[in-house]
Amino acid sequence: MTSTVTTPVTPPVSATYAVAGMSCGHCEATLTRVIGELDGVTGVHVRLATGHVTVTGTAEPDDTAIAEVVDAAGYELTGRV
Template sequence: MSSSCCSPDGHCSTGTATEATEGVATVYDVSGMTCGHCKATLTREIGALDGVLAVDVDLETGRVTVTTAAEPDDALIAKAVDEAGYELTGRAA
C-alpha cells in the first residue's frame, strides 16, 4: 500500500497548510502613514520580501504587523519601509 497525502474521503493535506498560516508576528512602529494609499504601498512593498507571509497595516496606531516564516530581518523590513517613503522607528513595545 502506498502512502498518500489524500484521505479516503478525498480530503488532501500536505501538512503545510497549518505551517503557512503560522509564523512569527512582529509589530513595528512606522511614521508617516496617513491614508489608504500608505497602507496599500506598505502592504505591497513589505509583502514582496522573501519569507513574509502577511502584512497588516494599522493607520490609527501607526503600527505594521509583519508575519514571517522565521525570525524577521528588521534591517530588510526597515529598508523596504524607507524605500516606500516611510520611517520604521522600531519594534513596538
C-alpha cells in the first residue's frame, strides 16, 4: 500500500497599483524587472495605457517595498487601484 501526502496549494495573491511616469516599453521593462526582483513576487503585468501595474505573489504584496523600488527607478507609485 502506498500513501500520498498532499500539500495544500496557496493561491497567488495580486494587487494593482497606479504608477505615474510610465510612457514606453523601456518603462514597462524596467518596472517588470525591479518589482520582479522582490522576494515573493511571481509576476508583474504593466499596462502603460492605464498606468497600472499588477503584482502577483505568493503572499500579500509589500506595498512599502514595491513603492521603494518603483520610486528608485524614477517613477511614482500613487496608490492601490
